[in-house]
Amino acid sequence: MPPIGDGPTQAWTAELQRSGRVEFPRRREPLLRSTRAAGLFVVLLAVSELPHAVRSGGVLRVVGIVITTVAVVSVGVDCWHLLTRRPVLTVDGSGVRLGRRRFVAWSEIESIAELDGPTSDHTFVVVPNVRKRRLRVGHDHVRNVPAFRFWLGDLLDEHRA
DSSP states (O other), X not given: OOOGGGSOHHHHHHHHHHHSEEEXXXXXXXXXXXXXXXXXXXXXXXXXXXXXXXXXXXXXXXXXXXXXXXXXXXXXXXXXXXXXXXXXXXXXXXXEEETTTEEEEGGGEEEEOOOBSOGGGOEEEEEESSGGGOEEEETTTXXXXXXXXXXXXXXXXXXXX
């Protein structure tokens, strides 16, 4: 069975009516893509630049070690996200939540912004009354971002009515 984020809007509506919430865990394909890219960057950096930077000493050594450390930590975080598939995007009767801390209630949503970015990587923003709590939604959680945006807009209209 495919993940809920890969399914059609009818599956999302049915799940919302059945359980009162729809959870969209992070999709594996975008995570694998970013993990592979970061891993390749770490390998290329370690093979080509790090030995020279360590031998030359001084500031270049520090910069090389810092960049390598950041790249390794990034790969570790991507691997953690790949295993846990978090943060989860949740849509329920109270609002839209991304992870544990980022939540926007239906009554606080001012609008749902237009699609942004290239066709292969569409995103949109759930714009609340409080600007600090904006939620950016993209291919990390759903495959068909335009359909999800319209589905979320329909839910917003229902909650406003």
